[in-house]
């Protein structure tokens with residue numbers, strides 16, 4: 325593969341948000357995991373673990389997430405009484421990563437707002453239509469129809485370095501999936517109810533949930549043709565201080 329082919333291959337990966345129900349063979353998932361483990365890692369520690377949810381396990385987790393999201397969505401859109409009632413019952417409220425809903429800092433906010441605005445415009449959801457936005461967000465909890473959902477955990481002891489290693493591992497996995505015609509979507513949306521995953525998998529207590537990853541065959545649908553804006557190099561490169 326030439327370097328320009330490689331750059332094209334990298335740029336052609338996009339998040340998939342509508343999967344077909346074609347099953348992904350277990351052997352194929354294992355090949356992706358094998359590829360993921362050729363990424364670099366801090367002292368080769370590989371401070372992460374992966375839960376692979378398929379079949380009934382996947383369906384049970386998705387069902388519970390869906391039920392909790394229904395409550396959380398009510399909370400977000402409800403009046404004061406509804407909010408108080410849900411707050412007291414705790415139904416649907418995050419059980420992990422509670423701070424995830426914090427607003428973005430001013431420097432990063434425009435980027436997050438841009439992708440949100442452009443994605444919702446792309447699929448015809450009006451900016452002020454919270455109901456329609458919530459309906460789209462709800463699809464996160466159906467894993468966008470993907471037959472496989474991974475949950476990635478990192479070892480708490482290595483802090484950001486563990487997250488970095490998991491990111492490197494995930495990018496290998498995502499590109500390996502892309503090379504095989506599979507689509508993927510990372511899902512921060514699923515990390516707010518860690519207890520649901522731990523009910524299905526015996527995750528050691530030293531591990532912290534980092535993200536979900538939906539894997540499957542993409543449908544030929546409009547949403548999958550959305551192209552998120554990409555930054556130019558100057559936007560991230562810090563030039564050296566001028567001397568003298």
Ligand SMILES: Cc1cc2nc3c(=O)[nH]c(=O)nc-3n(C[C@H](O)[C@H](O)[C@H](O)COP(=O)(O)O)c2cc1C
Nearest residue numbers: 337338339341439464509510511512513514535552
């Ligand atoms: C850690 C992480 C979490 C993400 N969580 C979600 C999510 O919950 N739902 C979603 O639709 N996309 C999610 N994304 C996908 C990003 O929105 C997407 O990568 C970004 O907009 C760039 O688009 P692209 O992947 O198509 O290049 C996540 C991405 C990352 C890296």
